Amino acid sequence: MTYRIDEDPLAEVRSARAEILHLAEPQDPCVQLSLSLLGAPTTADLLSQRKPLDDVLTERAEDLAELAAHTWQEWAQQMQTRIKNWAGRKRPYTFEREMEIAGRLGAWVMIPEDPDWPEQLHDLGADEPFALWGRGDRTLLQHLSLQGSVAVVGSRDTTSYGNSATTHLAGDLAAQGYTIVSGGAFGIDAVAHRSALVTAAGPLSTVALMAGGVDRPYPKHNEQLLSEVIQRGLLLSEVPLSYQPTRWRFLQRNRLIAALASVTVVVEARWRSGALNTAHHALEIGREVRVVPGQIFSPNSEGCHRLLRDGLAQITTSASDITESLNQHLQPEQEHLFESPETSEIGQLSEAEQRIWDALPLRNFAATEHLGVMAGVEGRNLLLGLSQLAQKGLAEQTAQGWRKSKAYKKAT
Amino acid sequence: MTYRIDEDPLAEVRSARAEILHLAEPQDPCVQLSLSLLGAPTTADLLSQRKPLDDVLTERAEDLAELAAHTWQEWAQQMQTRIKNWAGRKRPYTFEREMEIAGRLGAWVMIPEDPDWPEQLHDLGADEPFALWGRGDRTLLQHLSLQGSVAVVGSRDTTSYGNSATTHLAGDLAAQGYTIVSGGAFGIDAVAHRSALVTAAGPLSTVALMAGGVDRPYPKHNEQLLSEVIQRGLLLSEVPLSYQPTRWRFLQRNRLIAALASVTVVVEARWRSGALNTAHHALEIGREVRVVPGQIFSPNSEGCHRLLRDGLAQITTSASDITESLNQHLQPEQEHLFESPETSEIGQLSEAEQRIWDALPLRNFAATEHLGVMAGVEGRNLLLGLSQLAQKGLAEQTAQGWRKSKAYKKAT
Numbered sequence: 001m002t003y004r005i006d007e008d009p010l011a012e013v014r015s016a017r018a019e020i021l022h023l024a025e026p027q028d029p030c031v032q033l034s035l036s037l038l039g040a041p042t043t044a045d046l047l048s049q050r051k052p053l054d055d056v057l058t059e060r061a062e063d064l065a066e067l068a069a070h071t072w073q074e075w076a077q078q079m080q081t082r083i084k085n086w087a088g089r090k091r092p093y094t095f096e097r098e099m100e101i102a103g104r105l106g107a108w109v110m111i112p113e114d115p116d117w118p119e120q121l122h123d124l125g126a127d128e129p130f131a132l133w134g135r136g137d138r139t140l141l142q143h144l145s146l147q148g149s150v151a152v153v154g155s156r157d158t159t160s161y162g163n164s165a166t167t168h169l170a171g172d173l174a175a176q177g178y179t180i181v182s183g184g185a186f187g188i189d190a191v192a193h194r195s196a197l198v199t200a201a202g203p204l205s206t207v208a209l210m211a212g213g214v215d216r217p218y219p220k221h222n223e224q225l226l227s228e229v230i231q232r233g234l235l236l237s238e239v240p241l242s243y244q245p246t247r248w249r250f251l252q253r254n255r256l257i258a259a260l261a262s263v264t265v266v267v268e269a270r271w272r273s274g275a276l277n278t279a280h281h282a283l284e285i286g287r288e289v290r291v292v293p294g295q296i297f298s299p300n301s302e303g304c305h306r307l308l309r310d311g312l313a314q315i316t317t318s319a320s321d322i323t324e325s326l327n328q329h330l331q332p333e334q335e336h337l338f339e340s341p342e343t344s345e346i347g348q349l350s351e352a353e354q355r356i357w358d359a360l361p362l363r364n365f366a367a368t369e370h371l372g373v374m375a376g377v378e379g380r381n382l383l384l385g386l387s388q389l390a391q392k393g394l395a396e397q398t399a400q401g402w403r404k405s406k407a408y409k410k411a412t
Numbered sequence: 413m414t415y416r417i418d419e420d421p422l423a424e425v426r427s428a429r430a431e432i433l434h435l436a437e438p439q440d441p442c443v444q445l446s447l448s449l450l451g452a453p454t455t456a457d458l459l460s461q462r463k464p465l466d467d468v469l470t471e472r473a474e475d476l477a478e479l480a481a482h483t484w485q486e487w488a489q490q491m492q493t494r495i496k497n498w499a500g501r502k503r504p505y506t507f508e509r510e511m512e513i514a515g516r517l518g519a520w521v522m523i524p525e526d527p528d529w530p531e532q533l534h535d536l537g538a539d540e541p542f543a544l545w546g547r548g549d550r551t552l553l554q555h556l557s558l559q560g561s562v563a564v565v566g567s568r569d570t571t572s573y574g575n576s577a578t579t580h581l582a583g584d585l586a587a588q589g590y591t592i593v594s595g596g597a598f599g600i601d602a603v604a605h606r607s608a609l610v611t612a613a614g615p616l617s618t619v620a621l622m623a624g625g626v627d628r629p630y631p632k633h634n635e636q637l638l639s640e641v642i643q644r645g646l647l648l649s650e651v652p653l654s655y656q657p658t659r660w661r662f663l664q665r666n667r668l669i670a671a672l673a674s675v676t677v678v679v680e681a682r683w684r685s686g687a688l689n690t691a692h693h694a695l696e697i698g699r700e701v702r703v704v705p706g707q708i709f710s711p712n713s714e715g716c717h718r719l720l721r722d723g724l725a726q727i728t729t730s731a732s733d734i735t736e737s738l739n740q741h742l743q744p745e746q747e748h749l750f751e752s753p754e755t756s757e758i759g760q761l762s763e764a765e766q767r768i769w770d771a772l773p774l775r776n777f778a779a780t781e782h783l784g785v786m787a788g789v790e791g792r793n794l795l796l797g798l799s800q801l802a803q804k805g806l807a808e809q810t811a812q813g814w815r816k817s818k819a820y821k822k823a824t
Contacts, residue, residue, distance in 0.1 A: 161707055168708070284792055293705030293717060295573055296580070296729040305705060308720065308727045310813065311781025315720045317708040369723025380696055401722060 003099045003108065010113050015095035016040035017111045017131040021240045023047040023089050026252050029126045030078040037063050040111075040130075046083060048090060053080055101241060105215050106230075107135045120146035123285045124259050129238035132256075135214045136234040143204035144179060144234070144260065147326055151181040151261035151282070153275045154188025154268040159300050162268035163191050165292045169265060171195035172319030177202030178326075181261045183253065184208035184229070188267045188275070190222055197228055207260065210237040211245035211253040218245050251277055258282035263322055266313070267292045269303030276303050283312055288325065290316035324365065349389075352377045356385045357394060357404075365401030415511045415520065422525050427507035428452035429523045429543040433652045435459040435501050438664050441538045442490040449475050452523075452542075458495060460502060465492055513653060517627050518642075519547045532558035535697045536671050541650035544668075547626045548646040555616035556591060556646070556672065559738055563593040563673035563694070565687045566600025566680040571712050574680035575603050577704050581677060583607035584731030589614030590738075593673045595665065596620035596641070600679045600687070602634055609640055619672065622649040623657035623665040630657050663689055670694035675734055678725070679704045681715030688715050695724055700737065702728040736777060761801075764789045768797040769806060769816075777813030 005011045017040045024031045024047055034043040038060055045051035057064065057076060064072040102108065110117055111131045118141065121128050134141075152170045154162060170180045170192040180196035182189040189208075196206035208229045212218050214237045217226035229235055238256065239249060254274065258264050258281035266289065269275040279289045291313045294301025307313035316322055349357060352375070359375040360366065372382045386402060389395035396405045417423045429452045436443040436459055446455040450472055457463035469476065469488060476484040514520065522529055523543045530553065533540050546553075564582045566574060582592045582604040592608035594601040601620075608618035620641045624630050626649045629638035641647055650668065651661060666686065670676050670693035678701065681687040691701045703725045706713025719725035728734055761769060764787070771787040772778065784794045798814060801807035808817045 161709075165708055280795075284795065286791060292708055293713070293720070293727075294707060296577055296704055297573075301705070302729075305727055305729050308705070309729075309733070309779060311779045311784075315705075315717055317714075317717050317721075321721070367721060367723045379698055383692075383696060 002103045005096060005099065010111065011095075013040045013113050014109060014111050014131070016044035018095055018098060018109050018240070019044045019093050020047060020130050021133075021238065022091070022093060023086055024082070024130065026129060026238050027127045027255075028082070030075060030082060031130070032126045032128070033075055034079060035130065037066065046079065047086060048093070049083060049087065053083065098241065101215075102133075105135060105241075107133055107214050107241065108138050109133050110138075110141070116141040118144045118146075118260060120149075120262075121256070121259050124255060127255060129256065132236050132238055133214045133240065134234055134236045135230045136232075140204045140234055143202065144207060146260075146262045148177070148202070148204075149179040149181050149207070149261040150322060150326075151257045151264040151278065152188065152192035153182055153257065153264060153266055153278050154192075155270055155273055155275060155300055155303075156185055156187040156189075157300070158187040158191070158268055159294075159298060161294060161298070162188055162292075162300055165294075166191040166267045167195045169267070169292070169316070169319055169322075171199040173322065174205055175199040175201050176319065176323060178323070179204045179233075179261075180206045181257055182206070182208060183250075183257055183278075184210060184217065184219075184222060184226055184235075186219060186221065190225055192267075193229055193233075194225060197232060200232070204233060206233040208233070208235050209253050209256045209260075210235060211239065211249040213237060213239055213241040213243045215241045216244070250274060254278040255281040258287055259285060261287070262326060263288045263290055265290045265292065265316060265322065266304055266307065268294065268298075268300040270299055271302045271306065273303045276307070279307060279313065289313040290322060290325075292316060328361070349394075350385070352381050352385045353388055356382065357389060360389075360395055360402055360404045365398060365403050367401045371402055414515045417508060417511065422523065423507075425452045425525055426521060426523050426543070428456035430507055430510060430521050430652070431456045431505050432459060432542050433545075433650065434503065434505060435498055436494070436542065437498075438541060438650050439539045439667075440494070442487060442494060443542070444538045444540070445487055446491060447542065449478065458491065459498060460505070461495060461499065465495065510653065513627075514545075517547060517653075519545055519626050519653065520550050521545050522550075522553070528553040530556045530558075530672060532561075532674075533668070533671050536667060537697075539667060541668065544648050544650055545626045545652065546646055546648045547642045548644075552616045552646055555614065556619060558672075558674045560589070560614070560616075561591040561593050561619070561673040562734060562738075563669045563676040563690065564600065564604035565594055565669065565676060565678055565690050566604075567682055567685055567687060567712055567715075568597055568599040568601075569712070570599040570603070570680055571706075571710060573706060573710070574600055574704075574712055577706075578603040578679045579607045581679070581704070581728070581731055581734070583611040585734065586617055587611040587613050588731065588735060590735070591616045591645075591673075592618045593669055594618070594620060595662075595669055595690075596622060596629065596631075596634060596638055596647075598631060598633065602637055604679075605641055605645075606637060609644060612644070616645060618645040620645070620647050621665050621668050621672075622647060623651065623661040625649060625651055625653040625655045627653045628656070662686060666690040667693040670699055671697060673699070674738060675700045675702055677702045677704065677728060677734065678716055678719065680706065680710075680712040682711055683714045683718065685715045688719070691719060691725065701725040702734060702737075704728060740773065740777075761806075762797070764793050764797045765800055768794065769801060772801075772807055772814055772816045777810060777815050779813045783814055 046056060109131055150173050166188050174180055174196035180192050182192045193206045193208055206229055214235045217223055254277050258278050264279055264282040266275045266279050282289050291304035291307050293315055355375040355377055359371045372378050377385055386395060394405050395402055521543055562585050578600050586592055586608035592604050594604045605618045605620055618641055626647045629635055666689050670690050676691055676694040678687045678691050694701050703716035703719050705727055767787040767789055771783050784790050789797055798807060805817050807814055
């Protein structure tokens with residue numbers, strides 16, 4: 001359990017990245033570029049002013065030549081500004097001391113170079129965290145997969161409906177083995193974590209992303225809940241130990257929640273809400289967003305309805321909505337299990353029918369509108385085509401949408 | 413008020429179409445073809461067996477030659493079958509007698525040839541009703557416009573939430589002068605009519621489509637409400653006086669509700685519900701469908717959520733959602749009231765920004781997804797493009813969506 005620096009083959013990089021967490025702002029493209037061009041140790045030397053920038057420019061001229069001249073010159077200028085601006089942050093820092101404190105808490109620090117780094121965080125590109133602090137059984141990290149994780153987020157002030165919907169969705173998902181990712185906050189977040197802890201059937205029930213250090217679970221009121229998360233799930237943060245959460249850190253933290261899960265479900269959110277911020281992060285990196293509908297008189301559902309109205313989110317009314325959509329991305333190789341209908345029958349279809357047929361999934365389901373987009377057939381023609389295919393026994397409509405008819409599915 | 417056959421220049425056609433309502437099934441393509449090729453009097457003569465089909469084929473050979481030979485031969489064959497099948501429906505019929513009974517009720521019969529026939533019914537094509545019976549002040553018909561009408565429909569068994577949402581939406585729309593179209597049934601329909609009667613600011617508050625004759629408002633329980641509709645709105649039906657509503661007639665009636673209004677709003681609908689049938693009729697003729705969201709535990713909202721999930725409907729949470737969408741279709745000529753920004757500024761935009769700029773509405777609002785489709789720009793690029801345009805003061809985001817910035821709108 002205790003970290004032994006001499007047993008860590010990545011100690012030099014880990015120690016540098018852990019130090020950078022103290023010196024740099026997350027999501028800094030200039031630091032990210034430095035990390036990839038010059039590596040973590042040199043970047044830490046620069047930011048801590050152990051090494052002047054000019055020396056690095058000379059020593060590493062070859063690496064910098066990978067960039068166009070004006071790019072690295074611009075980078076050097078920005079880096080100089082940052083070193084100056086962040087100089088006030090310098091503190092006597094020793095990685096050993098920090099790991100000693102961490103060891104007492106059972107906290108650990110992981111870096112992108114680690115084999116158990118959640119690879120879905122790479123999707124953040126330049127916004128990928130420099131390192132992540134964690135508490136909980138680190139071996140659980142291997143189960144924190146993109147397809148196995150669903151983010152469930154929402155307002156701090158909830159209604160009894162919001163709490164019930166969260167219990168229902170997060171509980172059902174966890175019972176099917178999915179990991180529930182959230183922010184550990186009051187309200188929807190807390191209910192999501194708690195429901196996951198209660199019903200979890202998989203190895204990793206829930207992951208809470210903190211906006212402050214993992215040594216000070218926040219909010220205080222959720223201390224008991226978050227200590228259960230540490231015991232049976234994971235507490236993660238890109239902020240070093242002892243740091244307080246700030247408004248800005250809450251917003252930055254939201255991108256990590258969005259990136260860890262393949263779907264972000266917003267249960268309740270007011271017109272302006274932090275949960276919408278998480279949803280927008282999810283959309284920016286191409287993750288799916290789903291919202292729980294509510295009554296039109298409930299201000300707590302206004303943000304959800306807004307996402308629906310703007311066409312940015314899909315509706316969800318049950319865990320199965322979400323798992324079906326997740327399964328759709330999984331195991332495409334299983335499609336060959338189903339045989340195609342007689343070529344002659346398909347050949348006799350009209351052009352529109354043929355195109356719709358091609359767009360129909362074999363397993364799972366597609367919404368009519370989605371089929372329209374895939375097939376390039378619209379409106380009345382789409383509906384007519386589908387009804388023709390259904391009549392010919394080639395397509396079937398279920399509660400979840402359209403697919404190729406079961407008649408044509410046969411295990412090989 | 414009394415109908416005088418000798419004062420009606422359309423008496424021959426009206427009388428023929430009124431008789432056809434007794435003889436033929438609505439939505440019969442064969443009868444519709446006969447009406448347009450041979451006219452109503454000949455069609456009535458055929459269906460009532462006053463004139464043998466063979467005589468008509470000879471006499472009207474020239475008109476039938478408009479069709480390809482195999483088409484009119486097929487039509488003649490189908491017509492023969494219908495004449496035989498519907499022979500049992502023949503009754504001694506006199507239009508004068510029917511109009512006398514109608515006169516006592518204040519009922520009237522209108523036909524597509526009338527100048528006050530609601531022209532939006534033409535969108536039904538072959539499914540356009542042969543004629544429509546009505547009660548109420550017929551001069552109100554001129555106000556039954558597509559853009560001025562909203563259909564509000566839903567389950568017979570409602571929740572208090574469904575009733576409140578209906579009161580809210582239908583009441584607000586009627587207060588803005590819109591006509592509320594519905595089916596006069598228990599539940600959502602009744603609440604919609606009633607709310608419209610209470611708040612109506614326009615000349616035509618509400619229109620109820622009956623599945624039986626307008627002389628027997630159905631259901632009996634809503635008699636008082638429907639008599640108020642007759643006094644201050646309109647009661648319409650394609651079924652003749654004295655006919656009972658049947659299950660099939662309810663379904664056929666739904667297409668008329670959908671066709672009369674530009675938007676069909678489904679407030680509450682179970683997984684299988686007649687209201688969904690109306691929504692599908694609306695979609696088939698390219699009308700917009702909007703649904704009111706509800707709690708995920710409410711079976712009464714399952715049908716609404718289903719339409720949302722299938723991408724067939726938009727969400728609505730207030731009357732303004734609907735009116736904005738209606739206004740978007742209205743008065744495009746007013747767009748010239750707004751001047752374009754300096755050509756130079758637009759010229760400097762990136763290709764994606766330029767395309768998004770072109771897609772942005774000047775008045776009203778567009779959802780982000782809609783803009784993406786219009787502009788052919790997707791995902792992150794769309795969001796980035798919009799944020800760039802907003803930063804340049806060229807686009808603005810409001811609660812209702814995106815539009816060109818006000819800074820560039822100036823009345824001439």
